[in-house]
Amino acid sequence: MVEIPSLLHAGYHHPVQRPWQAERALTKASLVYPIFISDQPDDKYEIKCMPEQYRWGINRLAEFLDPLVAKGLTSVMLFGVVRPAHKDARASIADSPENPVIKAIPLLRSRYPNLHIGCDVCLCDYTDHGHCGTINDDGTINNTDSVKRLTEIALAYAKAGADYVAPSDMMDGRIKAIKQALLDFGIAHRVSIMAYSAKFASGMYEPFRDACDSAPAFGDRRCYQLPPSARGLARRALLRDANEGADILMVKPGLPYLDIVRDAKNDFPNHPIAVYQVSGEYSMLWRAAEAGVLDLQRTVIENLESMLRAGATIILTYYTPRLLDWLSA
Amino acid sequence: MVEIPSLLHAGYHHPVQRPWQAERALTKASLVYPIFISDQPDDKYEIKCMPEQYRWGINRLAEFLDPLVAKGLTSVMLFGVVRPAHKDARASIADSPENPVIKAIPLLRSRYPNLHIGCDVCLCDYTDHGHCGTINDDGTINNTDSVKRLTEIALAYAKAGADYVAPSDMMDGRIKAIKQALLDFGIAHRVSIMAYSAKFASGMYEPFRDACDSAPAFGDRRCYQLPPSARGLARRALLRDANEGADILMVKPGLPYLDIVRDAKNDFPNHPIAVYQVSGEYSMLWRAAEAGVLDLQRTVIENLESMLRAGATIILTYYTPRLLDWLSA
Amino acid sequence: MVEIPSLLHAGYHHPVQRPWQAERALTKASLVYPIFISDQPDDKYEIKCMPEQYRWGINRLAEFLDPLVAKGLTSVMLFGVVRPAHKDARASIADSPENPVIKAIPLLRSRYPNLHIGCDVCLCDYTDHGHCGTINDDGTINNTDSVKRLTEIALAYAKAGADYVAPSDMMDGRIKAIKQALLDFGIAHRVSIMAYSAKFASGMYEPFRDACDSAPAFGDRRCYQLPPSARGLARRALLRDANEGADILMVKPGLPYLDIVRDAKNDFPNHPIAVYQVSGEYSMLWRAAEAGVLDLQRTVIENLESMLRAGATIILTYYTPRLLDWLSA
Amino acid sequence: MVEIPSLLHAGYHHPVQRPWQAERALTKASLVYPIFISDQPDDKYEIKCMPEQYRWGINRLAEFLDPLVAKGLTSVMLFGVVRPAHKDARASIADSPENPVIKAIPLLRSRYPNLHIGCDVCLCDYTDHGHCGTINDDGTINNTDSVKRLTEIALAYAKAGADYVAPSDMMDGRIKAIKQALLDFGIAHRVSIMAYSAKFASGMYEPFRDACDSAPAFGDRRCYQLPPSARGLARRALLRDANEGADILMVKPGLPYLDIVRDAKNDFPNHPIAVYQVSGEYSMLWRAAEAGVLDLQRTVIENLESMLRAGATIILTYYTPRLLDWLSA
Amino acid sequence: MVEIPSLLHAGYHHPVQRPWQAERALTKASLVYPIFISDQPDDKYEIKCMPEQYRWGINRLAEFLDPLVAKGLTSVMLFGVVRPAHKDARASIADSPENPVIKAIPLLRSRYPNLHIGCDVCLCDYTDHGHCGTINDDGTINNTDSVKRLTEIALAYAKAGADYVAPSDMMDGRIKAIKQALLDFGIAHRVSIMAYSAKFASGMYEPFRDACDSAPAFGDRRCYQLPPSARGLARRALLRDANEGADILMVKPGLPYLDIVRDAKNDFPNHPIAVYQVSGEYSMLWRAAEAGVLDLQRTVIENLESMLRAGATIILTYYTPRLLDWLSA
Amino acid sequence: MVEIPSLLHAGYHHPVQRPWQAERALTKASLVYPIFISDQPDDKYEIKCMPEQYRWGINRLAEFLDPLVAKGLTSVMLFGVVRPAHKDARASIADSPENPVIKAIPLLRSRYPNLHIGCDVCLCDYTDHGHCGTINDDGTINNTDSVKRLTEIALAYAKAGADYVAPSDMMDGRIKAIKQALLDFGIAHRVSIMAYSAKFASGMYEPFRDACDSAPAFGDRRCYQLPPSARGLARRALLRDANEGADILMVKPGLPYLDIVRDAKNDFPNHPIAVYQVSGEYSMLWRAAEAGVLDLQRTVIENLESMLRAGATIILTYYTPRLLDWLSA
């Protein structure tokens, strides 16, 4: 009486069969660890809302990264954190030789020759007003000028030795401008661009602002980060960046935007898709596990396998140190 | 220099434009509230892992639901909770006149004539072994016999007056069997089936088991609930249920499976798609807000708007009481 | 002057980025090892055309498999080899208690409780005429009778404890018949079917015939194995088996049919796709490496990664023992 | 009981029907023979890893090609081989009047007026470092300068009388640059471009390096040849070259990349698709046949029919002389 | 100034490249020759409107076919022609032992063991009213009864040794009925069905009626042959026959219906598609060539290559004898 | 027993239903009449191979066209015919005030104000060598220079008052150049381009050459007209012209290329598609009807309805005068 094609149980009865039903297995090679580099060289400062995550001074990087590289860490994304006094309206510190990221790259390059090193590119960590671009007199974003600054900053990181740059600002047209600058400088073939393409104005970034001291001084970012409901804009933003030469397309945050990851994979099957599991996701799982409501390892892995299932190839996650252990077991 | 099609900011600069970018707005009409009916008529028992959620005895339902219906509650899904002594291997209590759900339906029907009343259909709340079907001697599920019991139970709820039945068991072939039974009884035209079609073996159900006392006594549910990575099986399960006559297709849990909601919407554009925001999601957001990491209202609404963006038309959520307030403001 | 979207080099300059460009990574969980079980209990007979591959008697299985299971072997497919005197026109030995596969299953089940055990299902290893079905008076295949025998044999292996059965015969309609038999016996939920769906009449099976003593005594198999050029028939055969209830769809041989693997994946994105790297492929790579023309490890891994790229999730390969070592390094 | 559409056997029972199931028949018109022209005019040097293949001096070409043209050879692709002393960093010999290919073209043109003559275009046969482009100080490829050299070389071959040029270098943007140069010189209408578009960093090129003395002196080619797993990059490279004006799109190597041939045909149904059966494929089949494991004629033809089935229209193969005989029979 | 992708000339400048632009080459293996078998054993009667085409008695078949088989004829389709006195309302002669086709098959089978022999299956050659089915009292076709007769006739030809049967009647449901009959008789695996699926009520059949004496005595065939404009019906008729088990789908006539051939290939990429170049096409080309308006060889070949280009794999043509010569040159 | 969806007869049993099955009806509004204007003003010269078709001098146009316009002729396409002495290498007469087409346009415009007047644009009617472009020293076409001349000629016709120009030359890039010239002259909004986009090197043009005295003096047109088998090139040529601004896309000849009409309609659903029923088609039908083999009216109408069914919206046919009568009946 039952329809033959309705019979699905046999396909996943035995545990060996279950990974056969997946499109992609979770491996260490998929993980990118975002790390915060402080402008205070001896710093090791625990970030309040993100237990076990720290801001590191460059003198402490070996202590921090040696064990992780030994366990299989292959790729990092660097964020710089500077004191308020060093910030200004145009984020001058961002591409200065004093920038902690610019200082850290050659150190990491020489200590870990095979490590794949990327840099977040934005203004908000370095502007006194905390916005991701420069500001017009009327308080709106000056897109043209912002793209100019972002290009200068991305080029500075690339010259310092970065393998990839990752513009997180959501300005229109910055990918093409950066690609052209890399091409003109003769390094477009060895420095790739991971574009934060579908970055939403989410409530899940709160803890990150504590990590980077980067909340806007006025207004919010809803004029350049995408409205959470805006599927159409997100797909157009992915298309914008693919057409402008992005090597990797990112969706951020992760969990509440897995459908956008699927859209990205469907629309751009030939690009690697990255997902950023943001600070709020990190904290939310941590707190629930702490309260005994969820099992941390099981849930984090379910979340990451969901990202792969949705079409991601690269996952940026603060749980990377834990995962390097879990995946070794 | 910038490419014209790259210019997206103008489309969402003004707040009034942002909802224009969405496919569907969050309204009270999208919400279904899952509620637990205790077999102890005067019960009001707070569920440990789910703050503000209770098991209610039928004598307390008016107290509980009057204000919610007044605020705009339009649809509920009922789960029965019975004492262990009343459970057996075949879930006999499930379709007995003593079942609290069967008792509650006529009460609700008469007090709230416009309320849309559905019933979860499964064995696990009522079996002593805690599995969603009956069991073979070798400890595996007896699919044929389970479908028979599920059909009897669904029909019992329908006869008691339910507007829809929602089989959550993941047995192969049960939708067709239930549809046929409703047809044979002459009520297939007024009782619809909301199929838990893509229901995953998630780590996010932990608090629910506390709510219903329904953890399996041995083994787990991974032989019938889907492996989290199994996109292909999920799409085949949605197809199975659509072909067998489901009126509504559900994906469960919600947040980590939004890509599957998108797949469901793409594959079945002509069916309403339901999403179940499960107990683990409820608790995780609650704990994070409690710890001051996230803003509860903003994040819950972002999560629900994400479900709509992914393609959902119906959301089952324990946050329904809060949402009835938030959406009234 | 160069077009921006033409710039691809940056996407694969760094070795860490190259796996990001892949859809699926090669892991031990993808491998199934085909092994030959002799009816002579103490046999360890090296197969002439397939160096390092043996026919094993059941008394030698522990010696053979203990180290492989320890290194991560998760799934095997069993082929029986019997002496010519035990063969007849209807392959009576295939489902007799004396069949070496039927004897081996319980041994393997008890020694390796987590091992996933499958059985090739065909008549050709056991018929005196060497064909995959029974024969009409005019020398053609009797499809109806062949399906009857194949169903009996598949059921015998399933009763003996196999986790999956894999009909390699290419008769029309056997998948549905086997599924129905498993359903009637009440084990359809825990015994899956891996269908040899697109199996071609290839010149690459030569060494296998030595392994199994299974060359046809007259005629050839071109009336049931597919013509190599026949893309359309292959896609129709995959559709035939998917519609009849196959849990896994196989393409065989592997390398010369990778386009058919891609067709299978495109047509059936929701089924696991298996590829069989056949004896001729094994031998060809071995001989070329032996002659110093190719590097064995690099080429075998390139071949298997090509299978994954083409859409395969499961690879049956005689190189499994080598791969368990290579993938551990 | 059997489903009618499951009955496939009748469609290929009779041998006359089997070619009816194919999309394209193997004919001599599909074959292109790659030949090596030595800078030593009287050379006939057998290539160690490729039995029966030689490097030919221009004085020996008539002896070599007269019988093949008589048997139906219609198209050749020429590779030049020069002594190490004639190589330098910029491949100056590649477009010099002393280049053996440039000398051979007019000879072939006048002796075989209907022969279709193509030239491989690359630097690696002529650079002292053995890379396919010129090199930056940091050891990476200088893409811009490489494209300039490739364009000069392609134009030199076209001026010498080539019917098509075939850039095998995998630099970004070279197809457009060459097309523009042909257009500016007024011969774009009679010189076509066969683009090595999806050329992978395969282990199957080993014997070729012996043929051409062209292994890189340092590093490898993985920064410009595609990673074997990279389906997405391959499709983007095919799109790159189609958009830049390629007349024919090539996939290389052949057998392990048949799925990419299918992708190429699906994505570009209106372009001829070429496949290069590389030296490792040639040798591997040869060695296996020599060892008695495979039948050479049957397997080579099965391999080539597989390429046609996957979507190829043109096959470059060292087996061309054998095939001209086999297809005449 | 010209757009690079607009440059197409280079792709077909050289004659060697032109076949590379085709999907399929014209070979003898694609040809099926329709021949008329007279019930007068010594007949050789030239058909008035079809110069060089004859009705042959079975005693003359060797004289006629020996030279054609020697030149490469591989497949024929037989039509029977009987005297009016032998016709009746139910086409009794069609499956009688006296039918000339039934007599001819064993002769051909024994004289040409590799010849692929098919039979047109219809009633119109054998009914006194000249319709393709039996007739109701109201003069309309009795579809059910017609299918019964067609099935009996097809089975008779298959029993006589035909390799394929080709129902040309356009009754609804006859393919499934014939397939089932072949299956019940145990020969469904070796007798295939070439379905006249999209057969139009064309003005191009006139000369054929002279060949077979088969014009209807009253009415016409527009109630079962398709209206020329009816693309939708044609595609549904192709689907009807594919679903009912046709091994080969035919479009008839050829030239005015090449778009339907393309539709057939697009809709059924996995079936061989046959085209029937009908008598009117044959005559029209003949007359135009005779008048010196067209070159016969060039135009016939252009017409046939057009059929291949449109998606055909099999061409039924009265020009087969000429083509066997032309393709040998 | 018959499958319900197999029942098609009812859909076309009644004659009234048959046109319902068509997508488009044949009407006078679809017809364009190609006419030949002689440079001898009093000419009325019957074209040998095309009975009932004439070359007309401008003094005879009223006599010729008055009755046709009265019967419903709405659109014409003009071809000029000049004496050999007026031809030269660059087709100077083509855009001279002495050109018969340039003289005819104002006459037609004033006598038939509503007539839609188009002009074929090519060089071959006016060059002494008979090719469609100007010629390089090596005998190949000079595409760049040819495009320049074609643009000048098209502009001359447009200035003379043509409603549309129809370049039939198959040079690469001429549509864009003509569109730009019309734009620069300010008439791009009222002069449209009907592009001969998929024009094949057919054997069916023979009679036309007699009509226009336009056979090439040397060589043939196979380097710019498409190879008959080349579906891919045809689709790319359609794409080329659509991208360059063609208002109408033409396929030529008609009957043997109906599949290409279907491809054109599928690929460019938003452009009108024209089909040219060429001189060879005209003559072939005429001769067959003359010989009594076919019914002229029935067959011509079947041919034209087939063109509409294949996707055409516009038909250029020499049968226009006959059709104006047939369609009036």
Ligand SMILES: [Zn+2]
């Ligand atoms: Zn920012």
Ligand SMILES: [Zn+2]
């Ligand atoms: Zn349950």
Ligand SMILES: [Zn+2]
């Ligand atoms: Zn077999």
Ligand SMILES: [Zn+2]
């Ligand atoms: Zn190279």
Ligand SMILES: [Zn+2]
């Ligand atoms: Zn008939």
Ligand SMILES: [Zn+2]
């Ligand atoms: Zn012309």
